[in-house]
Amino acid sequence: MANILVVDDQMRVRRLLFETFKEEGHLVKMAENGNEALRVLEGYKPDLIIMDMKMPEMNGIDTLKEIRTFNQDVQVIMMTAYGDAQTMERAQEQGVRHYISKPFDLFELRDVVRDLLK
Numbered sequence: 001m002a003n004i005l006v007v008d009d010q011m012r013v014r015r016l017l018f019e020t021f022k023e024e025g026h027l028v029k030m031a032e033n034g035n036e037a038l039r040v041l042e043g044y045k046p047d048l049i050i051m052d053m054k055m056p057e058m059n060g061i062d063t064l065k066e067i068r069t070f071n072q073d074v075q076v077i078m079m080t081a082y083g084d085a086q087t088m089e090r091a092q093e094q095g096v097r098h099y100i101s102k103p104f105d106l107f108e109l110r111d112v113v114r115d116l117l118k
Helices: 011-023 034-040 060-068 085-093 106-116
Strands: 003-007 027-031 048-052 075-080 098-101
Touching: 003 011, 003 034, 011 027, 011 106, 027 034, 034 060, 048 060, 048 106, 060 075, 060 085, 075 106, 098 106
Parallel strands: 003 027, 003 048, 048 075, 075 098
Antiparallel strands: none
């Protein structure tokens, strides 16, 4: 069992990922934007964060920069429908190694999560 934080401004995506990974036995928490994610992380240490790149208030890159100030080790999967090279490079600088394009294949995402949590 792992602790997973799902950060996405789309409720439907959050619920889908929450239910999917909860059914696999993980403890899953959700946040709808970067600011809320930072509040959740005040009392929660995830093994994995699955985060959307483009969100209101604070985008995924800026959120991850803040997270890295207090958690260097957490694995991150970034989801995006807007994957330009410059944005991907900025994400890599923050330690992102896995990207999932939206719309995503749930089976592919589950496989990536399983590999990361081994």
